[in-house]
Amino acid sequence: MASLLMMLAGCNDSGSSQEVGQSLDDLKVSRVVGGEPEMGRRIIAAYECGVCHVIPGIQGAHGIVGPPLTDFGRRQFIGGVVPNEPSLLVRWVQDAPSIAPHTGMPDLGLSNDEARHVAAYLYTLR
Template identity: 35%
Template sequence: MHGAQNRLSGPTGATRAVGLIGLLMLVGCGNARPGPTSNPARGKLVINRHACGSCHWIAGVAEANGTVGPPLSHFGSQQMIAGALPNSPDNLTRYLLSPESVVKGNVMPNQHLTGGDARDAAAYLLTLR
């Protein structure tokens, strides 16, 4: 333990410790930023698994013929998400993770997606034109 304290002491060690803490916070929070690892094919599976089609009509998704929520078959060409945010991968991922935090009183339920599932679902929805 004494050696570890020496490595983290001083300006260089403090800088490393702050960087490490920042990295751990990103990993621990599920870092919801879309990135090169988001996968539209996995996103389609996420949408099926969470039964998004029970409320939304989504062409190309089995049994996605719901009429409670808006149709999502051309979601990628929409300008806005829920009338509140510009349509982008970051914003859509944020919305999918917590709809109520984006639009107060939103009727879309929180599906308790992981950051990866939200990124993948966003990647799939953004392909729909």
């Protein structure tokens, strides 16, 4: 994990950051095994994540309780505590308090499959 972080940090400093960053993001989307962004978009709407978050592409998602998920695919950390990595994002959207016990984001009880679709969608935001 530490080396992935260093890679990510390094990319932002390098001249060709856009290109390298882009392919890293593509890699992340494809690493959400079985995750379909379009399915994720519908699940996000159904669970009303937009009550708390601004989420591009989701109708009515203008919440300001949590951070905007705009450009989430390029965010380095999840909740500021763990690296933005597919397996951790899947777990975060299912049960954020299992990662950050004091977080304001509730355990929303998504199934594993639902969480994978949601993560795949979030990685398209960049």
